[in-house]
Amino acid sequence: MGRYLARRLLQGLLTLFLVILLLHLLTTWAIQLNGNPALAFFGDRVPSPAQYAAVAERFGLGDPCYAQVGNPCLGPFVTRLGDYLTGDFGTDLRGRPVTDIVGTAAPNTLRLFAVVTITWLLIGMTLGSVAARKRGRLTDHGIRGLSIMIDALPVFVMLLVYRYVLAVPLYTWAKDTFGSNSTVALLFKPSFSSDHPMITVIVPGILLGLTGSAAFIRLVRAAQLENYNSEHVRTARSKGLTERHVVLFHIVRNSSIPVATAVGIVFTEALAGAVITEGVMNIYGMGGVLWKAVRDSDVSLVVGIVSLLAIVTIVVMILVDLLYAALDPRIRYE
């Protein structure tokens, strides 16, 4: 177990290194092809080399390699790695520490993910279980159809419709009924509010979670179906246990293994949804920050954020592996 953990961590470090290297290369080449963001600083004006150099220096892009197309810019890469080792994740183009940005943006995104995960679990578990239970019947077909519909409907459509069509009347109604600072009213606030970061993230989270839940419904259904037909469930039934007990202890428990694994690995995938949700609902989060950082060719910010994200993801992946072992005693890591 300890050995396994050590090996996974080493592998994780290697992955991290590769991720950083890859991102470094991509961002570097983007800069080389599209021009140094320092140029954008001057807008329409044509800077003197002096001014340009000063700004490039300030942006951390002063190394001449950024002007040579194809140069992998390993020098700055090594420097950056060294800085990371000392816990220095650098600053964005405007000098704001990356850790500070992440510190403000990450909690909001994590709140969003928390709501999303809970939505997945709730919807996926309930509907998936019902579908598995009623396999082949109308309810099953209905739920499967619904899951596909949810799947096909892009997130942004739901979010836009909610924000522009539903939120205002709901919010107004809730304010009139429950008072303007009531929980219900805040729930329907058309935009995120940093004063109420948890409650205003719930509806966006649910909407985003709804889209992802489609796959979950299907996963839970498939996992449970497998167990419904399994021999150990037949054994449990032969013991005269009630169906409720059988479902709870043998079907749901056993099908939780693939489900738990899936919850873990969708972390990175959820980020795409986060960019959109954060964008539409005006949540200051990792998705939005990253989005902007890439558009601005803000190398430090991009690499910094993604490295931190990668660390989180890798840790999540390892945790999922461990969770897997916890859920399935047949797995013993060496």
Add this chain to the structure above:
Amino acid sequence: GSGSDDSGTSGTSAAGPAGSGQSGAGSGAAPAGSGAGAPAGGNDAEVSDAVVKLVLNQDVDTLLPMDSNVGDNIGVLDVIYDGLVRYDPKTSKPYNYVAQDIATKDNKVWTIKIKDGLTFQNGEPVDAAAFARSWNYSAYGPNAVANNYFFERIDGYEPMQGEYEEDDAGKVTVTKEPTAKELSGLKIVDPLTLEVTLTAPFAGFSTMLGYTGFFPVAKACIDDVSGCAVKPIGNGPFQVDQWDQGQKLTASRWDGYTLPESPAFTGIEWTEYAGKSSWPDFQAGDIDVSAPPPALWAQANADPDLSSRKVESPGAALTYIGFPLYKGKPYDNIEFRKAISMAIDRKTIIEKILPGQAVPATSWVVPDGVPGGKAGTCEWCRFDPAAAKAALAKAGGWPAGQTLTIHLGKDETSEQYFKAIGDSIKLNLGIDYKLDPTPDFFDRRSSRGFTGIFRNNWFPDYPLNENYLAPVYGGGDAKKGNKNLGFYDAKFEQAIKAGDAAPNLDEAVVKYADAEKILAADFPTVPVSFSQNVAFYSERLDNVVLDPFSGSVELRLLKIKQ
């Protein structure tokens, strides 16, 4: 000064009083002490205990005055800092504010007297040293602040930049470090008197002084620049309480404020939207000022309640189409350019794509609000498909099978806008087009990398017709034309020179207008639209006035209904 051209990298919707660029002032007439039309600033008796809720539509990265050059942080800093002069919201004329007096004899050496007894919010005095400190910091090249270039007119700017060399590979090597850390043109005569020496006479210097880049900063601010960028130490009526970057900025009245113009309420809360629409929050009553996204424009206007709470004012930005004149045929043919121009149904396009945000342009200089601006100088800016076809035929037609590229910056709104323009061209001239949104627009434009027509957006630095003309069309040589457009006309250059040499501004304006006429005949670019500032405001607001340049609400004039 030079104008600015926003690449439009802001977000998906252009809602709200957006608009980047800097406001400047440049009225050649003696500005000092004019006070004419000085707005009725809020006095303490009328202060209502309210927090005004506003939005920041652009990404605001810093609140350091020397580094702030986008509409939104300028808007915030407008109540945090006070400049030497402030501008009349209607006429754009400057009047002294922190300055007691600004005087010059030769338009080269300026003597600025500062009002006595003013302090920063941390108690430091606002004096000549404060201005000198701020300006020296900005002008020092290695500090690389956004407003550095504003100081190039002051003596001693050059040595502060150092010298660099750039070889063919783009490698920059420092050949000489900056030799000075202070502007030699700044002299502190006494604690409240600053003498500024320019490199050359410039009548408009005093009008520039109200611009954000010229605000004073406290010593504590220079000592901790990054802290000051987040929590400014201002000298204005409001102080920043807290800034959760990316989310929210709150400011409240500063009790130590002694000057007259102060907002008539106790606090302001800016919510950051980073290009997203704040309209639903406005509708829900959480925001006091907003504007609907294009899709909801018609709806909002149709609502009598909403439209009664709308202010509109003309903006200063011009969107125009440029041609790679340096590429030769067919772009260097005026008939071709005419054909393009007359093929564009400006009115309908704006109505459909950017309702309320723009007006069709019929001139190169914004007709209202800028001295010398006049509508209708562009003869071929009307929509006339027949004439357009005829002109194209006269130009020899469009090469068969080729596609016209339209280059533009990366911005969805302008993409839609220019798609409609392209559609118009295709429909009326039968020319196939393709859009090329590119992130390195400026780079490619200045390096003449365009192969088709391109979108330009000119935002002036100061309200003078010269600023729409000389920086854009001038400065070229007879053979190659100017840098961006490849345009050159000796008569045009002469007219500009004549304007520069004019003894006073009123005469200069006339000369510059002559230059516009020459331009109209040469027709190197096609004006498309001027911007329009719009805001809807909540029921509790009163006296909502938009700044003609930045388009943001004049906070010091705003009133809260009781």
Add this chain to the structure above:
Amino acid sequence: MPLLQVRDLAVEFVTADGVVRAVDGLSYAVDAGQTLAIVGESGSGKSVSSLAVMGLLQSPPARIPSGSITFAGTDLLTLSRKQHRAFCGEHIGMVFQDALAALNPVYTVGWQLTEALRARHGLTRRDARRRAMELLDLVQVPAARQRAREYPHQFSGGMRQRAMIAMALAMDPEVLIADEPTTALDVTVQAQIMKLLAEIQAERDMALILITHDLGVVASVADTVTVMYAGKAVEQGEVQRIYSRPAHPYTRALLRAIPRLDHKGRQLDVIPGRPPDPLHLPDGCAFHPRCDRAEDVCRAAPPPPLAELPGGGSAACYFAVEVMADGKPAERAES
């Protein structure tokens, strides 16, 4: 009255290709302390019939169009499914063939052993643990205390099967149905398990229904035998009689086909062809295409009913008496 009596049981599966009659008119009875063996080829309906007894068939696709299953006077088929299962949980234990699959991999063996006791009889955790150990001791699993805390995958094949048996015994059932309990095991382990089963049965005076296709095992433990072919019982009777004087050609062929440990024969007798497709059973006697004794009547007439034989037992063959008279199968095999 026998403890468990199955009468005229039929089980059908509704599949996309048609209705499969997996069990067709099966009847048998067991008494306390008796061992009934059900033998037959793969697919002959052995498992399905016992699942029907336990109320474990999935319906759909399964349905029971006729028959009765009476346990001590209660017809199980008249009960609701819930009652049926609860009843069987109390009175009938079942041991499945593949113990690894039949045990839930995520719970400890001890937990599973006492699950029913805890869920249905509200046993405390401590009592449950003690009971689990008793049960493991009963089935001769060494180091029961330690083993109860382990998971099924940590057990060897024989141990798992023992655990399975212990689980089936947890509720002190009166009848134990063992569906091929040793097929997957080594002979040495098989011998251990069969010995164990016999001991427990004797000790508790339990009825044992042993489902298998190993005629050797049947010979060593069964009292009565039911031979199934294509869903039907083709022969029933005392174990001695069936082995010495089989009355159905299928039984006889089966006995002849077994290679024997005690002497070497060069050529094995075989039953030609393959078991019939349950969807397309041959007309007449289902065995006739493979039968060496088949005559026209077997092909044309309706399948023969299970008829009483002179010396006790019964067989479903028109020529049962003649076949029985043919003599010992083993002797023939040596010829």
Add this chain to the structure above:
Amino acid sequence: MGNPPSAPSPDVVLEVQDLVKYYPVKRGVVFKRTVGQVRAVDGVSLALRRGRTLGLVGESGSGKSTLAKVLVGVEQPTSGRILVDGIDVSAMKRAQRRELRRRIQLVFQDPYTALNPRMPAGEIVGEAYAIHPRLVPKGGRARAVRELFDLVGLNPDHVNRYPHQFSGGQRQRLGIARALAVKPQILICDEPVSALDVSIQGQVINLLERLQDELGLAYLFIAHDLAVVRHIADEVAVMYLGSVVERGTETEVYEQTRHPYTRALMSAVPLPDPSMRHRREEIVLSGDVPSPAAPPSGCRFHTRCWLAPLVAGAASDSADVTIDEPAAVPAVCRTDRPELLPQGPPDHLAACHFAEKLTENTTRAEAAR
């Protein structure tokens, strides 16, 4: 441990000398270290004669399949020699070894996993010709396949069917046909009838016997079922925990058993004869086969041996010793690994310190004396 290599007889087509196959147990964070070994096959010597059958029996995990895999070259032996027609395989070059592989073919236990479900039967059987193009000229392949179908008793018209359309017995025939396609000399049958119904078993066994007669094949017939082995084998080897504990002709092994393990194995096989029910000697071995990763010291069988306590009991003159008590095992069993030595006839070998106790068909009680 090793047996002296028996003199090569002209009849011997395959000889195995002191064959060892260990599977390393690896562990490590970055670089894996070998921390132990699974001794799957631990010093086996066998000889296979042309046209004859060697039966190999033993409990699950005794290394039978591993041995088979090593013989057909799917696994590389850890040590030991394999001689085909007297030639050492390990000394051969690649091409030669490939040719050799052809000569030894394998028939599998599970007819469901042994055939590629996505290949038509004809292609499965004919694949050998695609791999060894020189075996049969291109035009003749279809015919060769049909002939093979016919040979193993399958309808040649079924070449286009897929495996799932065949019954278990038929699939086993397909597996045999595939093995025969390359014209092998040696067929290694790894429990070829274990998964089949009794009624089908006979068909396959008869087929194998007929093929042996017709083609002169040598079989290594691996099985659980001692009755089947007795039926088909000329010689028998009994394996326990990776090594052969008894070897001899069928009659010798079955009728003059010289190893307590073999005896136990045989007594565990139920006889299909209810009249024998309580008349047979029953030796029920306790427990399971120990793990080959940590085999017992000395005689591998001593932990489960029924004879040892009896012998020990006799030695200590004690009447009631139980098998479960390890102390009751003679020290020699726990310390010394018995060699495979001739018992009576020179080719009847057994590896037991007390083999002489079993010279007659001794009962347990007699052995104790």
Add this chain to the structure above:
Amino acid sequence: MSDPSVSALVAEETATVDRVQGGGSLWSNAWRTLRRRPEVIVAALVALFFVVVAAFPRLFTSQDPQRCDISNSGIRPQWFSGPHPFGTDIAGCDLLASVVYGARPSLLLAFIVVGLSVLIGVTLGTLSGYYLGWVDTAISRAVEVFLVIPLLLAALLLLSLFRTVDTGSSVLGSILQPALVLTAFGWMGYTRYVRANVLETKNLDYVVAAKVLGASDLRIMVRHVLPNAIGTVTALIPTAIAGVISTEAVLAFLGIGVRPPAVSWGILISNGSERFTGDSQYLLLFPLGCLVLTVLALVVLGDGLRDALDPKLR
């Protein structure tokens, strides 16, 4: 009973085997299962319809989607009473033509992405599972790296990299960039899937049999391991195609999708969703309807295929 002669036996077998499974291959069996499910048939027809639309847009509209007249902006659906059955969008382009011509980039993108991803995924998964060792280590690391990098980030980065590369205005050119990104981040699932399957398959007896016959690694992989590992992947393909079509809409919404002036469903949906909140709901509903219908059809098809290919779930 005497041993029946081989030929008799053969005849016997022939008689019975004919009834065993009714003949036909695994695929034809799957087909027979599929045929019995009406919803699968309908789904297949719908999918086919849209494929035809994508292949022959001219059959469905005579209008040019690129010919837009701003003065016709925002005409509501006229159905059969005017030249614009679905109405026009804000730029005055005919919506029916846009939807019809938008099918091609959307579907083509989906097919290309899924095709390439499967190809890469299956190849790497097979190599990884078959050889293990350092090949596996390297591929596993690559998989993890690509799993860790967020797709959208990479999409944006690659977009800025490819901005300056002119891919032409053909349909292929306009979808090249999103296709690249989605492929680059779409293969890992297949790799892991196939690898697991290969690990399972490669120790099966029939693979051992092929080895014993002397088959080369390549042959074993291609003929034995892959076909069986790929079966389940096949069933994933329709769902994956559906997923890409939806993702394209998301990319379009973020402005990094199919390159204008090509229209795709994603672009139409993204544009339409802005207007949905205004007063022109039909601008969203038509393209979204097509997308939902296609996705629905493909997922149902995938479900059907999976059930048909996987007897366990039948």
